[in-house]
Every structure is written in C-alpha cells, then in structure tokens.
C-alpha cells in the first residue's frame with residue numbers, strides 16, 4: 001500500500017460555479033419521469049372508472065371483467081414504459097445511467113407481466129360468468145373468435161419466454177448472448193399485443209383523448225427504439241468511421257485497444273462513459289460488448305482496456321490494425337455529469353479501474369482533492385499512468401493489493417485488522433463530503449456502498465458503474 005499525500009490548493013471558482021448544474025437537471029428529469037409514469041397510470045384508471053369500471057364492480061362476473069380491464073390497461077402502460085426505459089433515450093440515459101434504467105426496466109417489466117397474467121385470468125373468468133369450470137372453454141372461445149386474440153396469444157408466449165429466462169436463477173444458467181437474443185422476442189411480444197387492444201379494447205378508442213394517449217404512447221415507444229437503438233448507432237458509426245490503430249498487451253490477459261476516426265470531438269463522449277462495441281473481424285461482430293473508455297477522449301482517439309473473460313473479450317487480442325468498429329453510445333453517468341462536490345474519491349477493483357483511470361485524467365481538481373483507492377490481486381493496471389497522474393495532477397493513489405481479505409470486506413489481505421470503515425476513514429477522512437465514483441464487481445461495489453454510507457456519504461453522491469448484466 002502506498003499513499004501519496006499532496007497539500008490542498010485553492011479551488012478555481014469558475015469551474016465550481018458550473019459543477020452540479022447537470023446533476024440538478026438530471027434530478028429534475030428523474031422527478032418528471034416518475035411523475036409522468038404515475039400520471040399515465042392515474043389517467044388510464046380515471047378513464048376506466050369514468051367508462052363504467054367502478055359501476056361494474058357491483059356484480060361478481062362484471063366485477064371480474066371490470067378488474068380484468070383495469071389490470072390490462074395498467075399492464076399495457078407499463079409494457080410500453082419498459083420499452084421506453086431501454087430505448088437509450090438520451091435524456092433518460094443521462095438522468096439515470098444504463099444500469100439503473102435496466103434495474104427499473106426489470107421491476108416495471110415484471111409488474112407489467114404480473115398485471116397481464118391477472119388481466120388474462122380475470123377477463124376470461126368474467127366472460128365465463130364467474131364460473132371457474134367454464135374458463136378453459138371460454139379462453140379457447142376468446143382466442144379463436146375475438147379479433148387480434150390469436151396474435152395476442154403469440155405475443156403472450158413471447159413475453160412468457162422472456163420473463164422466465166429473466167428470473168435470476170434461470171439467467172445465471174444462460175450465456176449473456178443467448179439471454180439477449182431471447183430478450184429481443186419481447187419486442188415481438190409487445191407488437192403482437194397491439195391489434196387486440198385496438199380491435200377489442202373499448203378504453204383505447206372510446207374518446208379522442210384516449211385514442212391520442214394510446215397512439216402517442218405506442219408511437220413514442222416504437223419511434224424511440226427506431227431512432228435511438230437502431231438509426232443513431234448506425235449514423236454515428238458511419239459518420240465517425242472508427243478503426244483500430246493498435247492493440248497493446250497490458251499483461252494478465254488484458255489488452256488496450258486504441259482507435260481513431262473522423263470528428264471524434266463530436267462524438268459527445270466523456271471520461272467514465274462506455275460504448276457498446278462491435279469489431280468487424282468476422283462472425284463474432286453480431287455480438288456487441290460494453291467496454292468503458294480507459295482514457296479521457298481527446299477528440300482524436302479512443303482507448304478501451306479489456307480483460308479476457310470469454311470469447312468476445314479474448315478475441316480482441318488478435319484484432320488487426322485497420323479493423324472497422326461499430327459503436328452504440330456513449331452511455332452511462334459515471335462522469336463529470338454526476339459531480340456536485342469539489343473533492344472526489346475513486347474506488348476501483350480489478351479491471352473496474354478503466355473508467356476511473358479516465359475520470360482521474362479528465363475531471364478538474366487540484367492536488368489533494370482527488371484520491372484513488374485501487375484494489376487488485378496481483379499487479380495493478382496502469383501503474384505508470386497513475387504515477388504520472390499523481391505527479392502531474394496531485395491525484396492521491398492508495399494501492400490495495402492482495403486477495404479479498406474476508407467475505408463482506410472490499411479490502412485486500414495485508415491491510416491489517418482495521419475494519420473497512422476505519423480504514424476508509426483513515427485514507428479519506430472527509431469521504432462524506434466528496435463525490436465517490438466506484439467501479440468493480442457487483443458484490444464488491446455493494447460492500448463499498450455499505451461502508452461509504454456508514455461513513456456518512458449521502459446515497460446520491462455514490463456513483464457506480466456495474467460491469468454485470
């Protein structure tokens with residue numbers, strides 16, 4: 001362990017004035033997005049109530065059908081919201097970051113699915129006059145005779161497949177690529193549900209306002225996917241024409257890939273962000289992989305640094321100079337965008353140092369205002385670059401070598417007997433007053449979160465990027 005102590009220096013006030021503006025804007029967007037979601041749910045419930053939904057609650061069979069309609073409407077709103085959450089809409093990407101959006105997408109997706117199951121059961125039961133034993137025949141009748149219902153059934157099968165493979169236990173048994181491919185069927189499932197909503201769904205068409213609402217929501221979901229998931233990455237990739245310039249081994253199965261392209265200053269990338277990359281080397285190009293920038297983008301070149309963990313990452317070793325690269329991004333809010341304080345702390349484990357190394361280069365700070373705690377097992381990555389940042393920028397670097405010392409601890413062996421909290425307070429006594437940027441394995445990052453919270457850091461100043469899916 002080595003610590004470089006550098007005395008603090010005055011803070012540039014112009015920079016301080018700007019800091020936090022984007023974080024505040026993001027907070028407003030998050031509040032607005034949550035309000036829009038609840039408003040949408042309240043609106044369809046209001047239309048349901050006004051359309052006789054509450055009056056129908058009187059008799060048993062009508063009550064079932066009425067509740068079936070309500071659950072169907074709520075499920076449909078959430079179905080489209082979960083598409084919007086993963087559509088890479090820039091304003092949401094900035095406000096939440098992709099891992100948080102994925103977490104919300106998961107919660108909204110499961111809720112929508114459960115409501116859809118309730119809708120299916122309640123409507124069928126209601127149409128069977130509230131008699132359970134008649135429901136199988138009624139279900140058959142509904143599927144065969146009602147317009148759009150065969151398509152909706154096919155859509156439901158797609159969604160069941162996606163949800164089953166997304167349950168954590170099942171997900172662990174699947175390769176990322178297989179899971180991702182199955183997940184694309186969700187779009188088909190959502191698309192197949194639309195006709196039955198239009199042809200049989202009274203609430204969709206009974207007034208100009210409801211028709212406008214539903215078409216706007218459908219249009220927004222489909223349009224966002226087409227624009228931000230498909231068109232924008234294609235346009236960006238064509239416009240910037242990225243190519244590999246060199247692949248440099250960093251040791252321990254890790255390589256750095258350097259790339260250049262046209263007008264990279266207009267790519268809009270910031271240190272700490274990541275792209276999803278496709279190297280056009282052969283058949284493997286269909287599988288995109290997310291990697292963070294490991295150097296601050298300088299407008300002329302980009303660098304990623306990748307650990308060989310499987311087929312995709314391992315193949316980078318043999319990528320040739322001149323190879324074309326397609327990108328999606330930049331994504332993520334582990335960047336200057338999230339910063340609100342003058343002082344920062346970076347906490348990294350293993351290859352999780354990549355975005356933090358870039359941030360340590362790009363963020364503005366004066367000597368003594370930025371500290372890096374870096375956990376690694378054998379040999380640190382970027383040791384010379386970190387030494388230079390320490391020398392030239394006054395970055396304090398605390399190296400934490402060794403295997404994890406105990407379950408639940410994020411520190412390496414060789415630290416001694418001090419608790420994680422005591423050690424953190426020793427290295428960074430004012431941790432609670434800083435922005436803390438964290439990157440490493442999920443479980444490790446959770447341990448860091450617990451310790452920083454115990455040290456008094458407010459949760460909104462803990463910025464983390466997860467390398468998991």
Ligand SMILES: Cc1cc2nc3c(=O)[nH]c(=O)nc-3n(C[C@H](O)[C@H](O)[C@H](O)COP(=O)(O)OP(=O)(O)OC[C@H]3O[C@@H](n4cnc5c(N)ncnc54)[C@H](O)[C@@H]3O)c2cc1C
Pocket residue numbers: 175176177274288289290291292293304305306307308309310311312313314351354355465466467468469
């Ligand atoms: C936002 C983000 C930034 C990342 N940045 C870096 C980085 O800078 N350097 C680095 O070395 N690694 C990074 N990773 C992890 C990297 O994406 C995976 O290690 C890589 O995709 C593995 O692919 P593979 O085919 O070699 O391995 P596989 O054999 O397919 O899988 C090996 C491991 O990687 C996981 N994985 C596979 N594909 C993905 C994927 N598309 N997204 C997330 N996890 C996946 C698998 O669950 C498994 O645990 C990042 C991941 C994310 C989500």
